[in-house]
Amino acid sequence: MKKFFLPLAVLVVVVGFLGFGLKLDPREVPSPLIGKAAPPFSLPVLQEPAKTVSNTDLKGQVWMLNVWASWCVSCRDEHPVLVELSKQKIVPIIGLNYKDQSDDARAWLKQFGNPYVMSLVDANGKIGIDYGVYGVPETYVIDRDGVIRYKKIGPVTPDTVREKILPLLRQLKG
Amino acid sequence: MRSAFAAALAAVALLVAAPLHAQMREAPPLAEDPVLEAHVMRLAGVLRCLVCQNQTLADSNAELAVDLRNQLREQIKAGRSDAQIIEYLVARYGDFVLYRPPVKATTVLLWAGPFALLLAGLAGLAVTLRRRARAQAAQAAADGGGADAAARTRAKALLDEPDGATGA
Numbered sequence: 001m002k003k004f005f006l007p008l009a010v011l012v013v014v015v016g017f018l019g020f021g022l023k024l025d026p027r028e029v030p031s032p033l034i035g036k037a038a039p040p041f042s043l044p045v046l047q048e049p050a051k052t053v054s055n056t057d058l059k060g061q062v063w064m065l066n067v068w069a070s071w072c073v074s075c076r077d078e079h080p081v082l083v084e085l086s087k088q089k090i091v092p093i094i095g096l097n098y099k100d101q102s103d104d105a106r107a108w109l110k111q112f113g114n115p116y117v118m119s120l121v122d123a124n125g126k127i128g129i130d131y132g133v134y135g136v137p138e139t140y141v142i143d144r145d146g147v148i149r150y151k152k153i154g155p156v157t158p159d160t161v162r163e164k165i166l167p168l169l170r171q172l173k174g
Numbered sequence: 175m176r177s178a179f180a181a182a183l184a185a186v187a188l189l190v191a192a193p194l195h196a197q198m199r200e201a202p203p204l205a206e207d208p209v210l211e212a213h214v215m216r217l218a219g220v221l222r223c224l225v226c227q228n229q230t231l232a233d234s235n236a237e238l239a240v241d242l243r244n245q246l247r248e249q250i251k252a253g254r255s256d257a258q259i260i261e262y263l264v265a266r267y268g269d270f271v272l273y274r275p276p277v278k279a280t281t282v283l284l285w286a287g288p289f290a291l292l293l294a295g296l297a298g299l300a301v302t303l304r305r306r307a308r309a310q311a312a313q314a315a316a317d318g319g320g321a322d323a324a325a326r327t328r329a330k331a332l333l334d335e336p337d338g339a340t341g342a
Contacts, residue, residue: 029267029268029270033266125238130266131266132266132267135225
């Protein structure tokens with residue numbers, strides 16, 4: 001009886017670790033950018049290509065950056081959540097239209113609704129690299145001082161909004 | 175006869191040329207500067223592609239990997255050192271992009287863990303072996319050597335008997 005105790009204990013520990021590992025999402029790479037200043041950019045606006053907006057224009061307010069593209073399938077899943085959030089007028093959502101065709105992007109917004117105050121065009125994905133984007137959609141919350149406070153890789157769900165984003169916004173604005 | 179041969183030759187030529195043509199379209203940077211390209215690939219070989227996480231940046235054909243290789247190329251061209259470029263990527267994607275994670279407080283377990291497990295295993299083996307040897311010695315002592323010794327003398331007596339005795 002005693003002979004089986006040690007192997008059994010080892011088995012239980014290993015199963016415990018494996019079970020825990022199952023719940024981790026290997027795609028969630030912790031971003032080193034959290035707590036750091038949002039990388040600078042100066043990009044044309046999707047709806048008015050003649051106009052450019054830079055990150056300094058957005059300082060002094062809490063804002064959300066949402067990386068999206070018309071070719072991105074899970075952006076479609078996430079889109080209604082963003083539209084809903086934008087209706088509450090709690091936070092301005094700025095879109096980063098990542099490696100997209102501007103015509104397609106505008107058509108996409110027309111079809112699915114536009115939750116963005118504006119969308120910025122990152123046609124070659126260079127600003128995306130600066131923001132550590134590797135899977136569209138990604139969402140950032142940036143505070144008044146232009147520091148990244150939160151990053152979500154993958155689609156934002158109603159749960160993410162309720163449990164992470166709204167409490168954080170309350171804290172940042174309070 | 176001759177025309178059939180010519181047709182076969184043309185078919186073979188087409189078969190050979192088609193993939194060649196595809197390759198030629200994919201490889202222009204290599205032709206531009208093989209030394210630079212080798213450098214890009216060497217550097218990309220130690221970096222992880224974030225999209226397909228078990229491939230290096232050099233192996234992956236994901237769009238992001240292509241973009242990042244272009245970044246590497248541009249930065250090497252601009253004269254930045256490998257260390258600077260790796261730092262640039264780590265600042266954006268974290269240690270996750272490195273196939274060889276740095277040794278620091280949070281990664282000590284990763285680096286030392288296997289050796290600690292090996293040592294624990296060896297220690298366990300030594301303890302078990304010593305315990306078993308001691309148990310055997312104790313067993314022999316408990317038998318008192320008595321039964322053993324008696325059996326041995328009996329065996330010796332049997333062996334020492336002259337052959338004639340058993341044969342009779």
